[in-house]
Amino acid sequence: MQLGADHVVVRVPATSANLGPGFDALGLALALYDELEVRLVATDDVVVEVYGEGAGEVPTGEDHLVVRALRRTLEVAGAPQTGLRLTCSNAIPHGRGLGSSAAAVVSGIVAARALLADPQSLDATAVLELATAFEGHPDNAAPAIRGGATVAWTGTDGPRASGLQLDPRLTATVLVPRSRLATSHARSVLPEVVPHADAAFNAGRAALLVEALARRPELLLEATEDRLHQQYRAGVMAASAELVRALRAEGFAATVSGAGPTVLVLAEESRRRELDAVLAGLVDAMAGWRALRPGIDVDGARARRVAAPAAPGR
Structure with missing residues (x-):
């Protein structure tokens, strides 16, 4: 060639x-x-x-x-x-x-x-x-x-x-900390075997997430629940895990982005002001975090x- x-x-x-x-x-x-x-x-x-x-x-x-x-x-x-x-x-x-x-x-x-x-x-x-x-x-x-x-x-x-397919109402916000985390380290804390019930739970939630992304963003909170990796990684990104927990308690579909430690929040555009208000009380209090809304x-x-x-x- x-x-x-x-x-x-x-x-x-x-x-x-x-x-x-x-x-x-x-x-x-x-x-x-x-x-x-x-x-x-x-x-x-x-x-x-x-x-x-x-x-x-x-x-x-x-x-x-x-x-x-x-x-x-x-x-x-x-x-x-x-x-x-x-x-x-x-x-x-x-x-x-x-x-x-x-x-x-x-x-x-x-x-x-x-x-x-x-x-x-x-x-x-x-x-x-x-x-x-x-x-x-x-x-x-x-x-x-x-x-x-x-x-x-x-x-x-x-x-x-x-x-x-992506619902046009969907927005993505990323909360980026100052700290870094190597993907290899984030993977090293994952167990070799997980309970069958957790695997079945994630299979159902992943299927639901496809529907939530395409047509039903109101289902995002439930659809982004996870039992395979985030709970095991919480020890190496404690601030991220706490931020995910706090945002989900407020009704927002927050997850760890990839291997972390960035936090991803998926939400409908109509909830933008509500999300901003929640973030003002959470992220601003945590030194070193940046909130970005880059678009999809x-x-x-x-x-x-x-x-x-x-x-x-x-």
Whole structure:
């Protein structure tokens, strides 16, 4: 496969996985974005400039996650490797359960696809398979790629995802703490075995959540109940667990976003003032929390080629 462009720009949304009971399956794309600019250069050099989240913390060479994903995608496509100059403008918080690593992986894959002479040679299924190989599971990658709400699974033919209908009245609020939590640590506290009754409970609630997201947002409080992961993780994110409990006591569908410690609140737009009033009495009293209402992204990852400027006099 030949390359067909040397300059592309990519935008990928933040994501919130699980949504309560949909552990490792359900996800939602949020209108909070990482933006990536990729230029191919005629040397073997790799230069990565990072602005915003992760600046001064993440690698700036071949070890950068975006570079690794981009390289792997070019390899799979049979395209040549080149020198790279990347500019990453990141708005997705790192280590907060908002899919920052999935966004980085998807950014690299989508950028590489846009660089190919035939981008359609890598379809959405191939992109999801590549992203899952990096992430380990597709729950964040799927909404980052597709936008909206998704259900993702891994079957005999690999990872797959399907979009879910969203009621237009639905809004998403994320409460982001100053503290971080590694996904690996959040997973390490989960038990190997859970009671059958809890598994059955979550299966019912996850099914109900699909209906609540699509047509019945008044059912969100019950539909977001969980017994598989949040109670076990409470010890490593006590403030988040307490905030979820307090918001649910006020009638709001609050869950831990992904592996945490960010808290996601799903609510009808008509309850916005009521939610703001409740948050004023909860979040403002907790040092370091930020309340964001980014909106729900429905487009997913997007890439465009940047045309070279015309030569003078032409």
